[in-house]
Amino acid sequence: MSVIEVHGLRKEFTVRVKAGRLRREKRMVTAVDGVDLRVERGEMLGYIGPNGAGKSTTLKMLTGVLMPSAGQARVCGLRPVAERTRLALRIGVVFGQRSQLWWDLPLRDSFDLLRHVYRVPAAGHAARLRRCRDLLDLDEFLDTPVRQLSLGQRMRGELTAALLHGPEVLFLDEPTIGLDVVSKQAVRGFLAELGRAGDTTLVLTTHDLADIERLCRRLVVIDHGRVVHDGSIAALHSRYGSRRLVVAELDTALAAPPTLPGAPLHRVEADGHRLVYALESAGVAEVVAGLAGLAALRDISIVEPDIEEVVARLYRSPAQV
């Protein structure tokens, strides 16, 4: 059985908008509009979309915070809202904008409190805490009150807090938002390590596509509450026509850039000294070989497709859905 099974999940909100001096109109807003999803044990899933696409709302329905308007969700075989407290023992949740820690107490005390809250045997708790302390470098601020921690330090604390009870699924909502580069690296490295171990399922929403490229093989893109892509990053590229580029630097400019089979010319730069070909059916070797026969090559580089660009294009074109 899949760890997460979601069928036709919907969430509608009524919002009141001003319509005249006193009158207010009710309007229905559909935040999540029929999402289907199936996640297997040990998968690392990136859940992305523009602001207001329904990412956080989906996560809140899967963690038992919000009641779905329609559809079904099972996480670890449990119904999130109806069996909220039983589910809570088996999942870990990090909401980037919410804290699980006690503001006025030292970080260490929060971890100890969570041991009681989750009723975790002391030995397992201590072992997991030791691993997190090593991997996330917690020791230097373990005795600092949480309110005095930097955002990066706090986030490392939140990650630890979410893992101390050994959850089967870890939900992360914007875990790297607002973090400096070093903290981002630390958080990513830690999550990658967790993914390598293979037992914990990870569902991650993010604005930062570098998180996804680093961590997730599977990508679900949501827009206007609907899933518009579900598959690998490579599948996203091929579906939306993003291609790897070969950039060739020439010693002397050619009168006319050569045509190569399976690799159309993408653009010409530096007065013909730099030719950029897009790889379609041809491989890198064929392009290089083709060019080498015609001109003196100074340098060759390959540019990987930029996921950010692909996703931006995806958001802009609802027609492609």
Add this chain to the structure above:
Amino acid sequence: MAETLAEPARPAEADRASGGLAAYRALLRAQARSQTAYRTSFVVDLVGNVGATVFDVVTVLVLFGVTTELGGFTLREALVIVGISSFAFATADLLVGNIERLPRYVRTGLFDAVLVRPLGALPQLLLMDLPLRKVSRALFGLAVLVVAVTSAGIDWTPGRLALVVVAPVAAVVFFGAVFVTTATVSFYWIDSGELANSVTYGGRDFTSYPITVYDGWFRALFAYGMGFAFVSYHPALALLGRADPLGLPAWVGWTAPGVALVAAAVAAVAWRVGIRHYRSTGS
């Protein structure tokens, strides 16, 4: 990593009830430690908090400075009423009163954080924000109650001895239920604070006096529509052995615990329904 982080550690179902209590105790300890971290300010708060309750009682005393009877009750009798009311309100306010901060919990995300933990949402919120400085108010209310019932010339019977303990406890439960029920309105209507206050603090003021001082639809609504007559008025009549000037039979005073349980049930249902309508905040 593989061995230590991923191995699940779930307690057996049988451990859960006792484990739950230990968890709530831990939350309470944490709250005590957080609040007493600033010792001086805690002591100042503790003293300052007696003020409001003293004021309620002084108001009654001042009224009797200009009159010898209030709604047909002497000072000693009226003090039993205000004693039950101020003890019950102060204690309920200490234990449950902070639930009126629900809109803030929603805004700051504390409510979401609480919902992803394996404990009840309401007890967690109450324990995580328990205003320990209000202990002084509840103790003052208790002192007023003890003085009032010992000086009222009550003809003690075993039944009345039981009632003098049970009725104030029932009144605490009743006020607690009122706090929770009115707070759940903010699940639907975030700016409902003023309305909630008019019921909770209005209820406290209403129960501080014999209900005979009120009149008409107002009395009918607060006393029997919302049930505030069962907080202090009817139990006080039963303790004092007085007939109800408004004509209800004597046994009504003994139904206070039942009314409190009904109120608690209404609050529990309102809370459960409210949580299902909870809509969280963006991101």
